[in-house]
Amino acid sequence: xxxxxxxxxxxxxxxxxxxxxxxxxxxxxxxxxxxxxxxxxxxxxxxxxxxxxxxxxxxxxxxxxxxxxxxxxxxxxxxxxxxxxxxxxxxxxxxxxxxxxxxxxxxxxxxxxxxxxxxxxxxxxxxxxxxxxxxxxxxxxxxxxxxxxxxxxxxxxxxxxxxxxxxxxxxxxxxxxxxxxxxxxxxxxxxxxxxx
Numbered sequence: 001x002x003x004x005x006x007x008x009x010x011x012x013x014x015x016x017x018x019x020x021x022x023x024x025x026x027x028x029x030x031x032x033x034x035x036x037x038x039x040x041x042x043x044x045x046x047x048x049x050x051x052x053x054x055x056x057x058x059x060x061x062x063x064x065x066x067x068x069x070x071x072x073x074x075x076x077x078x079x080x081x082x083x084x085x086x087x088x089x090x091x092x093x094x095x096x097x098x099x100x101x102x103x104x105x106x107x108x109x110x111x112x113x114x115x116x117x118x119x120x121x122x123x124x125x126x127x128x129x130x131x132x133x134x135x136x137x138x139x140x141x142x143x144x145x146x147x148x149x150x151x152x153x154x155x156x157x158x159x160x161x162x163x164x165x166x167x168x169x170x171x172x173x174x175x176x177x178x179x180x181x182x183x184x185x186x187x188x189x190x191x192x193x194x195x196x
Contacts, residue, residue: 005031008095009060011083012071013037013045020070020115021046023099030095033065058090066093069113073133075187077149077167084113084131147184
């Protein structure tokens with residue numbers, strides 16, 4: 001028996017949204033109902049209708065849709081956190097989206113609202129928090145803990161048993177050595193090597 005796809009509403013219509021749409025289209029789990037973004041002048045993005053603004057969340061929850069925050073996160077996670085609060089207030093179901101071209105160990109744990117992009121690796125005993133972006137070709141090694149609302153950018157490497165605190169931004173090609181603790185709300189610049 002064919003599994004029915006869950007209706008999914010994306011919140012935020014910028015560049016990150018475009019990348020997430022591509023992942024969802026390559027998967028077989030969700031049907032994109034549309035996009036919420038009151039700041040977009042276009043009527044659709046990649047063929048998906050702009051439904052309106054955040055004020056439609058309550059109505060769409062009642063229709064049984066699930067949601068994913070597709071506002072990007074460069075350094076600050078405040079916009080994503082504000083949207084998440086509205087979703088929680090409305091008892092919305094958050095989707096977890098994993099690219100079919102990513103590798104996620106069956107021994108890893110990923111919380112709701114997180115997206116794992118193309119060619120990312122999440123290894124055994126890793127724990128990824130809520131509403132995170134694990135971006136293209138990033139590598140989350142064994143036993144790593146990533147807090148809520150973190151963005152691990154393209155090609156970043158978080159080595160074994162490290163911890164990244166809530167709201168942190170790890171820039172492209174940054175490398176975190178083994179067993180390192182990154183405090184909450186940290187910003188690690190692109191290409192940085194953190195070894196202590």
